[in-house]
Amino acid sequence: MKDAEMQIPTYDDMLAAHERIKPYIRRTPIRTSDYLNELTGAQLFFKCENFQEPGAFKVRGASNAVFGLSEEQAKLGVATHSSGNHASCLSYAAMRRGIPCNVVMPRTAPQAKKDTVARYGGRITECDPSTSSREATFAKVQAETGGDFVHPYNDPRVIAGQGTCAKEMIEQTDGLDIVVAPIGGGGMISGTCLTLSTLAPETQVIAAEPEQADDAYRSFKTGHIIADDAPKTIADGLLVPLKDLTWHFVSNHVTEIFTASEQEIIDAMKLTWKHLRIVMEPSCAVPLAVILKNPEIFAGRRVGVVVTGGNVDLDKLPWMQK
Amino acid sequence: MKDAEMQIPTYDDMLAAHERIKPYIRRTPIRTSDYLNELTGAQLFFKCENFQEPGAFKVRGASNAVFGLSEEQAKLGVATHSSGNHASCLSYAAMRRGIPCNVVMPRTAPQAKKDTVARYGGRITECDPSTSSREATFAKVQAETGGDFVHPYNDPRVIAGQGTCAKEMIEQTDGLDIVVAPIGGGGMISGTCLTLSTLAPETQVIAAEPEQADDAYRSFKTGHIIADDAPKTIADGLLVPLKDLTWHFVSNHVTEIFTASEQEIIDAMKLTWKHLRIVMEPSCAVPLAVILKNPEIFAGRRVGVVVTGGNVDLDKLPWMQK
Structure with a gap:
């Protein structure tokens, strides 16, 4: 959005x-x-x-964003950057709707968190653990996929x-x-x-x-x-x-x-x-x-x-x- | 019983x-x-x-025994031997009814278990960690208190x-x-x-x-x-x-x-x-x-x-x- x-x-x-x-x-x-x-x-x-x-x-907010998308936007899926529960929950909601979910995570994020996102079908793109790398990587992912940005909270x-x-x-x-x-x-x-x-x-x-x-x-x-x-x-x-x-x-x-x-x-x-x-x-x-x-x-x-x-x-x- | x-x-x-x-x-x-x-x-x-x-x-069985007692027996309370959840649950049920509960526990039982029994008002009598000591100690406690024996399971x-x-x-x-x-x-x-x-x-x-x-x-x-x-x-x-x-x-x-x-x-x-x-x-x-x-x-x-x-x-x- x-x-x-x-x-x-x-x-x-x-x-x-x-x-x-x-x-x-x-x-x-x-x-x-x-x-x-x-x-x-x-x-x-x-x-x-x-x-x-x-x-x-966070599955509540993530599901509201995912299931509120138009059919057209849903085809392009959603995208976010998060190394925590929002990444898992958005992936989970997208899996339930059957649409793509792209997540930018720092490569230093715990493997367990990456595994959970992957288990729910989220596609992970790794970035360096800095704001500039995260923003640049996210902009690239979003431009490529057209995924709707679901911010972890400011949405x-x-x-x-x-x-x-x-x-x-x-x-x-x-x-x-x-x-x-x-x-x-x-x-x-x-x-x-x-x-x-x-x-x-x-x-x-x-x-x-x-x-x-x-x-x-x-x-x-x-x-x-x-x-x-x-x-x-x-x-x-x-x-x-x-x-x-x-x-x-x-x-x-x-x-x-x-x-x-x-x-x-x-x-x-x-x-x-x-x-x-x-x-x-x-x-x-x-x-x-x-x-x-x-x-x-x-x-x-x-x-x-x-x-x-x-x-x-x-x-x-x-x-x-x- | x-x-x-x-x-x-x-x-x-x-x-x-x-x-x-x-x-x-x-x-x-x-x-x-x-x-x-x-x-x-x-x-x-x-x-x-x-x-x-x-x-x-175990609070289910213990409560059924405790709240099924006659008023007369209730005054004398209940008694058991246990170093586990039955001791805590019987003490808890007796506390809810406001009647005495005597528990024989091996002196080797974990302090945390003794603390829980005590927190619920159970009176602990310690025995040696052997069947003979437990039985002798329990017989003595029961004779002294008249508490109704609530076996942990065979009741x-x-x-x-x-x-x-x-x-x-x-x-x-x-x-x-x-x-x-x-x-x-x-x-x-x-x-x-x-x-x-x-x-x-x-x-x-x-x-x-x-x-x-x-x-x-x-x-x-x-x-x-x-x-x-x-x-x-x-x-x-x-x-x-x-x-x-x-x-x-x-x-x-x-x-x-x-x-x-x-x-x-x-x-x-x-x-x-x-x-x-x-x-x-x-x-x-x-x-x-x-x-x-x-x-x-x-x-x-x-x-x-x-x-x-x-x-x-x-x-x-x-x-x-x-």
Whole structure:
């Protein structure tokens, strides 16, 4: 999609997205734990997007983009650059529609991620691990294939798709006081704001971010987008900066952004594995880390937590690498 | 319960158990994975009993025993000997009813297991890690407390409780050709036989056992109970032998018992963590291991798999200990 930057998606776009993608996504369950409720003093509802077939909420936005294409455009397929869950999820959605998907990935991306993209039929073009190489390679791939560019988060179709998750959370609970989700580029947070500002305007949206990649936090506090160059955190799904579309939602609808240290993230991750008994990425542990850290905000409240993804390297768990 | 050995529970006992325990257990979800379906050629339905609050299906049988006690007996509480999930689950059920629970555990049991029992208010009496010490200690504790003995599996109330899991599986799927569950003492398999022989008599019940603790397999093949002394397997929930009540169900209703090697169990465990994204014990991986090993039995069939528990030591995962 070209020139889409400030096409702000609407609540009706989100509703249309939900109808469109329903056959291709799972209505993931909510998990609860009496133990974690006691520990935090809150009532926590964990929405298990790690249980999507390709293992991440990003299948929602990707499916909305893929299944919304005209027949004509669909023949040319889609294209993106990503080394993470968006690449797998866009490949998965394209496979479900039976159309081409071209992905530009840095040659340094983990082999497991490349394997997943390939398993779903995504065609990988490798680039050097730099912005200039990625952009040049992507421009070439797109010119050659004519694939529709589906940005990982700064795309109204993607944000509308991610917003379907918050709709399900409200339907599956008896209402929530707060929804907490991790923030990287801001796709999930933006979709959550889009949905809740109409469906449940009294529900606060709180974003959770690693201290070591706190560009969204600093953007929020200063009032303009701050983009860091190559931050380092174990929460590797949260490295990218806000863009204009997601900044629109963050600056207008987010109540607060809280941060957590690397150790707090690891501790929260282990706690979730142990008591919810689900496999999830470090990025998804940031919300529980900030809930534990800020009891004055969360205790006594009904809190929805988005468990964004479950693609981890089981041979390299963070609490075993000290 | 005394002299209960050959009080064979009935289908109505299972129905009554389900009504009795509903407020105290979770109706756990079914997980599926397109990837694992493709890999096995079967349609697999994983019943996530690892998502019970105390992390194991044993909360069903334990709750049925605890909430079926008369008021008079309830004042004296319950008692058992176990170093595994039964101890935690019985303590949990007793805590929910607000009655005493005494547990005899070997002093060599992992501290994490003792901590869980204690967290649920179970009173631990330690014994030496031998059958004679355990029996003498247990007799003493029972005489002192008057607690009702709830055997981990050879108890009709426990078997009727475990049978409620198969009832939910049938309700949550559109029927199954086969149910596969791990077999240790045979409580879950017996409950499954009890339920399915009436509710879905065309559904086969297949048991899965570690090669290195294959006493149920050998019992099944020879036609009488064989009990091994201290078998060693990573599937530490499956070390105990069949007893007369569970042998009744195994010998009359089980279609087949298949075994898997330690490496096959570890591989299946990792595969499940990766693609279902759930945390489960090695014991629960034995069914998938035998499904992968016997495609001629399972391919093309609708197969229910009981994921029996999720209490693992996250610092000692088997694929990291080579």
